[in-house]
Amino acid sequence: MDSGVKKPGVTSSQVARRAGVSQSAVSRTFTPGASISPKTREKVMAAAQELGYRPNAIARSLITNRSRIIAVVMAYLENLFYPDVLEELGRLLVKENYRLLLFTGHMDRDSDPVFDQLMQYRVDGIILASTTLSSHLSEECATAGIPVVLFNRTTERDAVSSVTTRNREGGRRVAEFLLAGGHKRFGYISGVESSSTNRDRFVGYREALVEAGHDDIVVGVGNYDRAEAEAAAREMLSRPDRPDALFVANDHMAVAVMDVARYEFGLSIPEDLSIVGYDDVGAARWTAYGITSMSQPLKRMVEATVNILMSQISSGEIEAEHRILSGELMVRTSARVPKSGVVEIDGRRIYKPGKS
Amino acid sequence: MDSGVKKPGVTSSQVARRAGVSQSAVSRTFTPGASISPKTREKVMAAAQELGYRPNAIARSLITNRSRIIAVVMAYLENLFYPDVLEELGRLLVKENYRLLLFTGHMDRDSDPVFDQLMQYRVDGIILASTTLSSHLSEECATAGIPVVLFNRTTERDAVSSVTTRNREGGRRVAEFLLAGGHKRFGYISGVESSSTNRDRFVGYREALVEAGHDDIVVGVGNYDRAEAEAAAREMLSRPDRPDALFVANDHMAVAVMDVARYEFGLSIPEDLSIVGYDDVGAARWTAYGITSMSQPLKRMVEATVNILMSQISSGEIEAEHRILSGELMVRTSARVPKSGVVEIDGRRIYKPGKS
């Protein structure tokens, strides 16, 4: 297979000949800031136009040693949060004149094939936006001298940059909110247990609950997966001591959990059960769910990610940088609302304890 | 800005020197099917391992004139259908040893910047998976000799390949279903009116309704956008002669429409209003919505897309090919169910008229 031939494509030399100048002149015409007179530039442009010439980015990359390509590794697009991230990333990267090479799919164990690809294409930077990726991969890339940013995730060894939100504080905030709502029995449906985001959210949640005297949290494992979250919810809601307050590690699962609670157990939300999610994805806002959720400032997160990458690329320094942003607890209808602490800011209701 | 230097990276010559062979030998070692003795291959592999060598895909592309990169242009990831497509595309392209360069964002008028990028990176093929892209772009690429496949969309001039489903038949099927459900007054909330998918769905819907004596369809414009669909739904449901059957051009909008109907107009679904969507996206299956929806066989569509691309790439022929698949009407709870015609196939309920 693979024997086909491709159209040759116009080269700078052809344009040069046509314009009656040297190949260098053509190159300079298309290199911003290069030394070229308006006159020749014009001649070149005309010739280029006629022939339909566009500089070959491959050849350019070869000699400049930059591909102007950023690799984005994203394991699961099913969670609506990530498509949004992807779109925003695309927007910003284009603005910086970079292209986006996408790698999807779960690559838990053998990250090697992906790593090979990344290295082979000499990408200028890598964004790991997935909670289930081996941290091995990131180390390897960093060692190879390619800037890496972990998106919505960190590793213990902080040799590699990351952009996250204050997940621990977020977990606390959720707990405070549910406590203020007068709930008695607390549950948690986790994401992937080893992921930093999940861990931090849970730690914060538990901390605050323990401080308030609740040290018996019912925990189920959802692995950031709908089906597993459903199963965990079924198990949890079947218990005699079923919780009346449930924190689900992300909205993607929270939606599934809500459906189970309502339609399989006939529970009223939030009367019988309060549910709080995380991420504040689009679906959380849909009226049928109206999920009360800790938001992650997606745009600012993406912006920070791109900024870190750009600065590392241009400086050549790949000193790890950790950007930590904060979200807000968006109050909707999936959880009982405390009497105080909820403020309204241009149409959105936010829980800010102490500032009723 | 942009003054940084990148780590040099190991070259085939370095490996060659180390292994005591020529650069050609190294190249041949990494070229499947090339003439190389097991002995030297081994030596080369050892040296490559030690130095951490990986062939430079950029340099390779330059000389082979193939980038092994497929560009995917996708305007709106907000519609859950497309992230799914993207994920599946990623899976199949990796399998074929191709990389996926993603372009997002609306580029209605000036598709030129995108086109430039595509050309500059000498992508081996292009997938246009967006209903709002200028057809101009596809023509241009095809002319440039790059295989193009339109995904879920066609153009009048069929010079460029496409993969679609029988949207017209789908529209008919929806109409038949709603007619069989005994509905009296029919509405339609459209996507982008100029898009082929929207047009075909509507044409089929109307045809079947007109044949049944209903020629007064209430139409609203949703432009495949949630907010616009909501507005259209509000307008439509406020009418004194409000429809009791509503076909929404895709599930992405149908979700929004359902929320408006239920929570703003207090309508019971499907008692007061039946809603049918299109695409059968994940959210349609969520119990809170349970949208009855025409499915599009996503996996087979993606498979066909990749197949067309691969065959065009390897043959060098870019003769347009049109693959048209069929979906099923997935019956759930958002629309009244006819007494007959609904069959159950391994757990899923499907409407197949005439085969009760």
Added chain:
DNA sequence: AGCATTTTTGCATTCGTATGCAATATGTGT
């Protein structure tokens, strides 16, 4: 106009790999 400066230009080389061709090594059959 004459000289010093600055700007523009072309030449030649480089990036890292693939590949046609000729040279060499290996293997076969007698």
Added chain:
DNA sequence: ACACATATTGCATACGAATGCAAAAATGCT
């Protein structure tokens, strides 16, 4: 051991654009 076929190998060149350097042209200044 010989002639011959076959499998490997290295040499040299090509891919298309960028860039240091020196030559050439344009400009400024007196």
